[in-house]
Amino acid sequence: TLMGATVKRVVVNDDLTINVDALVEAVRERPRMLLFSNPMNPVGSWLSGGDLSRVLDAVSDETLIVIDEAYAEYAEGDDYTSSLPYLSRRDRPWIVLRTFSKAFGLAGLRIGFGIVGDPELRALLDRVRTPFNANAMAQAAALAALADDEHLARVVALAMAERARVETFLKSKGLGVAPSRGNFLFFNCRQDASVFVEGLLRQGVIVKPWKQQGFDTYVRVSIGSASENDHFMAVLSELL
Ligand SMILES: Cc1ncc(COP(=O)(O)O)c(C=O)c1O
Structure with a gap:
């Protein structure tokens, strides 16, 4: 551009x-x-x-x-x-x-x-x-x-396992989640994403809302450590 x-x-x-x-x-x-x-x-x-x-x-x-x-x-x-x-x-x-x-x-x-x-x-x-x-x-x-191959393998294995865990959780809440091979998940929170992420932010979770037309109910969340992901999932359950 x-x-x-x-x-x-x-x-x-x-x-x-x-x-x-x-x-x-x-x-x-x-x-x-x-x-x-x-x-x-x-x-x-x-x-x-x-x-x-x-x-x-x-x-x-x-x-x-x-x-x-x-x-x-x-x-x-x-x-x-x-x-x-x-x-x-x-x-x-x-x-x-x-x-x-x-x-x-x-x-x-x-x-x-x-x-x-x-x-x-x-x-x-x-x-x-x-x-x-x-x-x-x-x-x-x-x-x-x-x-440091060993460290990389450990980090990647953890991220992949946690990605699967968070994905299963989001699906169990009835939210549509895109299949992902990244260190994040893109999901449909089924409400205005900008408002939804404000609720997460108030509880210390920073995620990215999507604003593009057709995707304004979508949020991308990065996969963190197990305890960070637990916190995200708890806050999300509350908000839903
Ligand atoms: C597609 C893509 N490329 C590259 C990066 C990383 O860029 P950088 O190497 O400038 O940190 C990101 C991070 O958000 C990304 O999503």
């Missing part, structure tokens, strides 16, 4: 899964850039390996592919796959984005990375980034985090 681009959005299906046909159709219009997150924020839905290759196969050489995999660590499961194996076979420019803000818990350090298929594209990015854009402490922490 800053660069004056026209943004064409692809809306999700009614069941909040990604509309793969619409995505393929949009890509066939040969945009300058295709940008999406997988798993997708704010809903948590994801593209299976098959659907991902369908979309990527439809991309023409004129389109730069940018896939944000901020939540990849949480997405483990039969039908999720990183785009890297697909993209590494392409000789046209692509970027995969990863962050240390989510599963690695380093959001405050502002560090992430991009995997770039094309050296020329990498040089272009180098030209526009600010000097020293990732500070030395953040880089040291990121390297330590990457080396």
Whole structure:
């Protein structure tokens, strides 16, 4: 938007899964850039390996592919796959984005990375980034985090188990919840989300209300520790 681009959005299906046909159709219009997150924020839905290759196969050489995999660590499961194996076979420019803000818990350090298929594209990015854009402490922490597989596995296992527990709870309250492979759940609170989140906030729970047309009864809640989730569920029960 800053660069004056026209943004064409692809809306999700009614069941909040990604509309793969619409995505393929949009890509066939040969945009300058295709940008999406997988798993997708704010809903948590994801593209299976098959659907991902369908979309990527439809991309023409004129389109730069940018896939944000901020939540990849949480997405483990039969039908999720990183785009890297697909993209590494392409000789046209692509970027995969990863962050240390989510599963690695380093959001405050502002560090992430991009995997770039094309050296020329990498040089272009180098030209526009600010000097020293990732500070030395953040880089040291990121390297330590990457080396600590055990911690990552523990954090992800906890988040996945808690996600399932909170999802079951929300469903038991009769609330529609989108299937999620992120560290959050997107659910229909069946009332004005902005008012609903005020009630949660009064009890110390900060969640994000959705304001887009058609989604203004939806709320996204991040998965926290077991006790934080217990607190959220207790407050939500009260509010309902
Ligand atoms: C899709 C997506 N990408 C990236 C991020 C994280 O961004 P950053 O690395 O700037 O903290 C988020 C966090 O909200 C996100 O939802």
